[in-house]
Amino acid sequence: MRIFDPHVHMTSRTTDDYEAMAAAGVRAVVEPAFWLGQPRTSPGSFADYFDALIGWEPFRAGQFGIRHHATIALNPKEANDPRCREVLELVPRYLDKDAVVAVGEIGYDSMTPLEDIAFAAQLALAVEFDLPALVHTPHRDKVRGTQRSLDVVKESGIDPGRVVIDHLNEVTVELVRDTGCWLGFSIYPDTKMSPPRMVELLRRHGTERMLVNSAADWGRSDPLLTRRTGEAMLAAGFGADDVDRVLWRNPVEFYGQSGRLDLSDADSPADFAGNSIKRGGA
Amino acid sequence: MNLRFGYGTNGFANHRLSDALAVLADLGYDGVALTLDHHHLDPYAPGLARRVSGLATRLMELGLSVVVETGARYLLDPRRKHAPTLLHDEREVRLDFLLRAVSIASDLGAEAVSCWSGVRPPAVDAQLAWDRLVDGCARLTEAASKAGVPVGFEPEPGMFVQDLSGWRTLHRALGMPRAFGLTLDLGHCRCLEPEPVADCVVAAAPWLVNVQIEDMRRGVHEHLEFGEGEIDFPPVLRALADAGYRGLVGVELPRHSHAAPDVARRSLTFLRAAAGQSGTATDRSAAAPGMRAPGQRRPAGAVPAPEVLRAALAGVDDGGWLDEALRRVAADPSVISRLFPAAARRCGRAEVLPGWTADEAARAVLLAMLPAERAAVQARALYRHGDAAEKRAVLRALPLLPVGASAVELLHDAIRTNDTRLVAAALGPYAAHLDAAAWRQAVVKCVFMGIALSCVDDLDHRADSELAAMLAGVADERHAAGRELPADAAALLARLKAEKGI
Numbered sequence: 001m002r003i004f005d006p007h008v009h010m011t012s013r014t015t016d017d018y019e020a021m022a023a024a025g026v027r028a029v030v031e032p033a034f035w036l037g038q039p040r041t042s043p044g045s046f047a048d049y050f051d052a053l054i055g056w057e058p059f060r061a062g063q064f065g066i067r068h069h070a071t072i073a074l075n076p077k078e079a080n081d082p083r084c085r086e087v088l089e090l091v092p093r094y095l096d097k098d099a100v101v102a103v104g105e106i107g108y109d110s111m112t113p114l115e116d117i118a119f120a121a122q123l124a125l126a127v128e129f130d131l132p133a134l135v136h137t138p139h140r141d142k143v144r145g146t147q148r149s150l151d152v153v154k155e156s157g158i159d160p161g162r163v164v165i166d167h168l169n170e171v172t173v174e175l176v177r178d179t180g181c182w183l184g185f186s187i188y189p190d191t192k193m194s195p196p197r198m199v200e201l202l203r204r205h206g207t208e209r210m211l212v213n214s215a216a217d218w219g220r221s222d223p224l225l226t227r228r229t230g231e232a233m234l235a236a237g238f239g240a241d242d243v244d245r246v247l248w249r250n251p252v253e254f255y256g257q258s259g260r261l262d263l264s265d266a267d268s269p270a271d272f273a274g275n276s277i278k279r280g281g282a
Numbered sequence: 283m284n285l286r287f288g289y290g291t292n293g294f295a296n297h298r299l300s301d302a303l304a305v306l307a308d309l310g311y312d313g314v315a316l317t318l319d320h321h322h323l324d325p326y327a328p329g330l331a332r333r334v335s336g337l338a339t340r341l342m343e344l345g346l347s348v349v350v351e352t353g354a355r356y357l358l359d360p361r362r363k364h365a366p367t368l369l370h371d372e373r374e375v376r377l378d379f380l381l382r383a384v385s386i387a388s389d390l391g392a393e394a395v396s397c398w399s400g401v402r403p404p405a406v407d408a409q410l411a412w413d414r415l416v417d418g419c420a421r422l423t424e425a426a427s428k429a430g431v432p433v434g435f436e437p438e439p440g441m442f443v444q445d446l447s448g449w450r451t452l453h454r455a456l457g458m459p460r461a462f463g464l465t466l467d468l469g470h471c472r473c474l475e476p477e478p479v480a481d482c483v484v485a486a487a488p489w490l491v492n493v494q495i496e497d498m499r500r501g502v503h504e505h506l507e508f509g510e511g512e513i514d515f516p517p518v519l520r521a522l523a524d525a526g527y528r529g530l531v532g533v534e535l536p537r538h539s540h541a542a543p544d545v546a547r548r549s550l551t552f553l554r555a556a557a558g559q560s561g562t563a564t565d566r567s568a569a570a571p572g573m574r575a576p577g578q579r580r581p582a583g584a585v586p587a588p589e590v591l592r593a594a595l596a597g598v599d600d601g602g603w604l605d606e607a608l609r610r611v612a613a614d615p616s617v618i619s620r621l622f623p624a625a626a627r628r629c630g631r632a633e634v635l636p637g638w639t640a641d642e643a644a645r646a647v648l649l650a651m652l653p654a655e656r657a658a659v660q661a662r663a664l665y666r667h668g669d670a671a672e673k674r675a676v677l678r679a680l681p682l683l684p685v686g687a688s689a690v691e692l693l694h695d696a697i698r699t700n701d702t703r704l705v706a707a708a709l710g711p712y713a714a715h716l717d718a719a720a721w722r723q724a725v726v727k728c729v730f731m732g733i734a735l736s737c738v739d740d741l742d743h744r745a746d747s748e749l750a751a752m753l754a755g756v757a758d759e760r761h762a763a764g765r766e767l768p769a770d771a772a773a774l775l776a777r778l779k780a781e782k783g784i
Contacts, residue, residue, distance in 0.1 A: 054669040059701050096623040097669045260627060 001025040001243060003226050006251035007032055007134070007166060007184060007213035010057055010068065010223075011049075017216070017223050018064040024227040027266045028067040030255055031057060032105045032134050034075045037218045043086040046074070050090065054099045067266045069255065071104035071134050072097075079118035080110065088121060095129040101258040102126070104134025105166070108145045111138065116152070123156035132162040132257050134184075137172065146172045150179055162257055164211055169193055170201065177205055182254050186215035187225040195225060195232040202233065207245050211254060285523055287553050288313035288532035289546050290351065290494070291322055295539040299323060299337070303344055305543050309550055313347030315396070315494070315532035318383055319354040325382045326357075334389045341390065349434070349492050349530055350387040352380060352397045367400025368418035369411045369442060376400075380422050388429040393529055394491040395426060396434040396465040399442040399452075411442055416455045419462065420609075427461035427605075434465030434492035439473050439503040446475060446486060450589065453489070454651060457608035458592045463491035467534060469498030469505055472513050479513055480521040487525035488593030494534035495553070505535050507545060508552040515556035523560075585681045585711055586635060588650035591643040594634040603628040604644055611651040615660060618648055622664050622672060645675035646682060654684040661685060665692050674703050680712035687715040697724045706737040713739055722749045729756055735770045750778035 003026040010018070010031050021029075031053055040046060053070040061068035072094040074087040094100055103126040106119050126133040135153065138145035146165065153163050165176045166184030169192065176183050185201065186192045193201075198212060216223040230243045255261050289311050294302035299322045306314055318325050323333060341348055358375055359365040366372040368380075380397055387395045402411045419435065426433045435452065437445050443452055449464055456462055464486055471482040483490075497511030498504065508515070522531065531553075538545045586594070595604060607621045607628075625648065626641035634640050652660050661683060665676040677696055680689050693716055696708035709724055716724065725738055726749075735741060753775040757767050767775065 055673070056670075056699075056701065059670060059703070093619075093667055096620055098623065098626050098671065099669060 001227065001230050001240075001247065002027055003230065003247045004028040004030075004251040005214055005223065005226050006030050006164075006211050006255065007186065007215050008223055009034060009215070009217035010061060011052060012036075012218035013216060013223060015060070015064070018061060018066060021223050022064040022066055024224050026066060026223070026226065028069070028251075028263055029061065030069045030071060030101060030251070032071040032102075032136075033073055034105050034136075034217070035077045039081060040078060041081075041083050043084060043090060046084065046087045047090055050094050054094065054097050058099055065266075067263055069099050069101045069261065071102040072100050073104050073106045073122050073134075074118050075105050076107050076109040076115045076118065076136060076138075080112055080114050085114075088118060091122065092125060092129070095125060095131060098260055098262070100131070101255040101260050102132040102134045103129070105136040106133060107136040107149050107166075108138045109136075111141065111145060111148060119149075119152055120156065123153065123158055126162070127156065127158050130259075132164070132254060133158060135163060135165050135181075137165060137167045139167075142169075142172055143175070146175050150175065150181070153179075153181065164254060166211075166213075167192060167215070170197065173201060173205060182209045182211055182250075184211045184213060186213050187229055188215065189220055189222050189225070195229040198229050199232045199236045199238070202238070202242075202246065203236070207242055207250070209250070209254075210246055211250055212246055284528070285519060285557055286312035286347065286528075286530050287550060288315055288347065288349070288530035289549070290315040290317060290532050290534045290536065292317040292319070292351065292353070292536040293533065293538050293545065294542045295319075295321075295536070297539075297542060300340065302542070303340060303346060306546060307344035307346055309543075309547050311346065311546070311550060313349070313393075313530045313532070314341075315349050315351050315492070315530065315534070316390075316392075317351040317354055317536075318379075318386065319357055323386070324357075325379065325386060330386075331389075334386055338390050347530055348387075348390055348392045349394045349396060349532065350383050350390065350392045352383050352395065364400055367403075369400055369402050369406055369414050371406075373414055373418055377418050377421060380418075381425050384422070384425050384429050384431055384433075387431045392431060394432050394434040394463065394465070396436055396492050397422070398436045398438045401440060402442040412455075415442065415452065419452065420456055423456060423459050423462045427459065432461050432463045432491040434463050436465035436467060436492075436494075437470065438467070439470055444474065446471075446482060453589065455612055457605065457610070457612040457651065458589065458647060459605050459609065460592075460596055464489040465492040465494065466490055467494040467496075468513065468518060469494070469496045469511070469534070470503070472498045472500060472511065473503050474501070480517045483518060483521040483525060483527075485587070487521075487527060488590050490525070490527050490529065492529055493522065493527065493531045495531050496534050505537060507535065507538065508549055508556075515553070516560040519553075519557050520560040585646075585678070586638070588647050588682055591635070591638065591650075592647045594638065595629065595640060595643055595647070598629050598632070598634065598640050598644075600629045600644075604647070607644075607648060608651055611648055615652050615656045618652065618660060619664065619667075622648055622675075623668070625675075626671060641671060642675045642678055645672065646679035649676065649679045650682050652683070657683045658685040658688045661689055662692065665695075670701055670703055674707040677704065677707040677712070678710055681710065690715040693724075694720065697727065700731070702731050702733050705731060706733050709738045711739045718746070718748070722746075722752055725749060726752050726756060729753065729768060729771045732768065734768075735774060741774070745774060745778055747778065747782040750775060750782055753778070 005026055008029050050072055058068040078084045103122050106122045108115050135149050160180035164182035164184045167186050168183050185198055187198055212229050214223045214225045230247050233243050289306050291302050291314055355363045366375050368376050383395050399415050423433055437443050437449050466486050468479055471479040475482050497506040497508050497513050499511050533549045611618050625644040629640040629644040631639045631641050634643050661676050665673050693708045696704040760767055
């Protein structure tokens with residue numbers, strides 16, 4: 001089973017995770033820029049964080065034979081903090097980088113006017129830099145937040161086929177299914193989605209434009225839940241090709257729209273064990 | 283030896299062009315350097331298309347290759363030699379002529395169009411002359427690029443651009459376009475270049491599109507028959523062959539027209555003999571067939587000149603992106619900040635020279651375009667805001683930039699990281715600016731990180747007893763843990779112990 005986790009915050013994870021992920025078949029990840037659990041107080045912290053996402057973290061991932069790409073944005077939570085507003089001026093510089101395959105995470109947290117501004121401005125950047133966009137949907141007031149996100153996406157003029165609406169569930173999936181946007185599902189140990197519930201959604205809505213991620217971060221989460229979802233799919237009667245579509249070909253197709261996805265050698269069936277250090281240090 | 287010899291028709295000024303071609307073909311020349319002139323394919327006389335087509339047929343019948351030369355003395359102005367040039371107020375006249383020459387060259391299937399700057403008119407100040415030259419060459423190069431014929435710009439003693447250094451400056455000001463090459467007159471090298479003629483050939487090889495040859499003496503710009511000057515030709519011809527030069531090597535004796543057939547005969551005899559004398563070396567190259575990549579003969583560790591890197595990128599299919607990027611940076615250095623990150627996507631990451639991938643070579647060439655007063659600031663900014671590959675490219679290009687020791691802080695930053703790619707790149711030739719303590723720490727860090735010590739420039743010379751003591755400490759710790767030093771570090775330690783008597 002080859003796995004591309006399209007949303008995982010590896011900065012917060014240990015090398016044990018990388019090792020386990022590689023062993024489970026994870027060969028590529030996208031790490032979206034988000035917040036760190038504790039609020040940042042200056043744009044400088046963001047610059048160092050973004051630098052790590054395009055420098056140190058890909059190096060770490062490479063040591064385990066995992067390709068690492070990133071999405072860059074000012075996240076909606078911190079868009080509300082006036083001390084972090086200048087981050088919007090930093091973002092374009094990073095959108096030129098080879099390993100940056102989308103603008104994200106953007107969207108809503110509390111649906112404030114400041115979030116409106118950051119969301120719209122960064123969708124415009126996605127259009128300007130010819131990149132896809134990763135849209136986070138809020139935890140609170142999720143249905144209205146998702147609907148409003150779709151409205152803003154529509155207003156921006158970006159091709160919906162270049163947008164993923166993330167963290168969907170049974171309640172919000174219908175809102176997005178027919179918009180042309182991609183659908184992202186974060187599989188969590190307790191909250192968000194679980195593997196069996198995900199399988200049910202795949203059965204009901206098919207595998208087209210469906211993205212499954214672990215969204216693993218500094219909270220209680222599990223970067224192997226992509227694998228568990230694939231196994232649950234097989235157990236429920238999906239074929240290996242369906243699993244490959246959801247866990248590999250779909251994310252490749254979505255982020256491939258950036259023109260910057262570099263998976264040379266990563267999608268071959270070869271096992272990377274034994275040569276991981278060499279690949280990372282090249 | 284695969285050199286192809288030609289002869290300049292300006293040395294047959296008293297012959298009809300068709301007669302000159304017949305004589306040269308009979309003597310065994312491979313080609314001609316055709317100086318367009320009032321009596322040799324006058325580009326301003328009627329029936330040009332018909333005459334060009336007739337000449338193309340004739341050249342083919344005779345089996346002669348051709349390059350087009352534009353140095354006629356009184357073609358454009360019957361009173362003033364070489365006037366107007368690209369530097370004069372009437373420079374459009376010269377440019378029109380050069381564009382005609384490009385068009386003729388294209389129709390003839392010529393290998394290059396050669397031109398020079400001309401002498402700066404006293405009434406034109408140096409800055410204005412430079413601006414005019416750059417503008418004229420840019421327009422000429424654009425036309426030549428479209429026509430598929432390279433420009434061979436020739437440094438000429440006494441002219442505004444008179445040596446290889448001047449050509450490099452002009453080349454960079456133009457953005458190092460692929461279609462702007464070099465016509466190298468080997469006699470001129472003897473006359474005024476600081477390096478021996480053969481070394482000039484090696485340095486210029488990647489951009490050579492046309493070569494002129496004759497004898498000359500140091501400091502005297504007089505084209506002499508072979509044997510009358512000071513040049514030792516066998517090593518020079520050897521250098522041309524080794525560099526993989528495949529163009530014409532054309533005899534340039536414009537003041538010998540009175541005895542042209544005899545001079546041409548003697549010249550070819552001489553050149554063939556000289557080529558034969560360097561024949562022992564020819565056998566060596568026969569053992570290793572194929573064109574040698576430029577720069578391959580440089581000592582390990584040295585960084586190839588920007589011209590060499592640019593030439594090595596010539597085969598990269600980037601849709602003309604790098605040409606355009608270099609042109610834009612030449613015009614406005616600030617645009618490098620957006621072009622630099624895109625280099626890998628546009629040029630790819632294939633190796634173009636030993637140890638140089640296309641993205642790193644392209645980024646180094648972009649950096650080399652920066653004017654001296656901006657280079658340090660821009661390099662720092664590109665490093666600061668770069669991803670790991672961009673940072674690495676800046677580190678590797680530092681020896682090429684006019685920044686002195688001012689960028690050493692970038693090495694300190696790179697060595698502070700735990701990224702093997704950056705640490706290794708920080709220990710190239712620019713690490714000569716690191717003080718001994720920092721350098722030793724960096725070398726030992728390589729050992730810890732498993733980085734091969736072959737990345738450390740000047741290691742054999744710089745390694746001292748203090749480094750040996752530090753390595754011995756690492757070895758002791760490793761032994762205590764039941765582990766060994768990497769083989770290269772162990773070998774270095776053993777050698778240092780023996781040499782320094784530790």
